[in-house]
Amino acid sequence: MAWVVLIISGxxxxxxxxxxxxxxxxxxxxxxxxxxxxxxxxMGGLALALRSIPVGTGYAVWVGIGAVGTAIVGMMWLGEGxxxxxxxxxxxxxxxxxxxxxxx
Numbered sequence: 001m002a003w004v005v006l007i008i009s010g011x012x013x014x015x016x017x018x019x020x021x022x023x024x025x026x027x028x029x030x031x032x033x034x035x036x037x038x039x040x041x042x043m044g045g046l047a048l049a050l051r052s053i054p055v056g057t058g059y060a061v062w063v064g065i066g067a068v069g070t071a072i073v074g075m076m077w078l079g080e081g082x083x084x085x086x087x088x089x090x091x092x093x094x095x096x097x098x099x100x101x102x103x104x
Contacts, residue, residue, distance in 0.1 A: 002052040003101070009045030010065025012038045017070045021078075042066075057100050064097040 016038040022031035042062075050058045068090050074080035 002049045005045045006049035006053060006058055006061055007065060009042045009049060010062045011069060012042035012045065013062065013066025014069030014073060016042055017066060018073050018078075053104070057104050060100055061097050064093050068093050068097075 016035050019031045019035035019038060022028065023035055024031075026032045046058065046062050049062075053061075071080075071086070071090055075082040075086070
């Protein structure tokens with residue numbers, strides 16, 4: 001169950017990072033509110049997951065999911081460029097996340 005919570009928390013990290021960008025420095029109400037709610041939920045889930053997952057592994061997986069998810073959102077919906085190099089680097093991050101899970 002802790003791994004499910006950690007994965008959801010990582011996805012919520014993608015949501016809060018995207019909302020943070022959309023808030024334009026906290027000048028837009030709805031993105032700012034979405035940022036605050038998803039940030040609290042993401043951190044709360046991380047804290048809960050770390051009760052049974054080692055902090056080094058849990059934090060790295062959480063950050064990795066958030067970073068990869070945010071990069072994908074940027075490339076797919078926010079007009080950020082996608083290149084073979086970027087995709088390869090994201091694949092390397094995903095490989096590291098899987099490796100951490102498998103060696104846990």
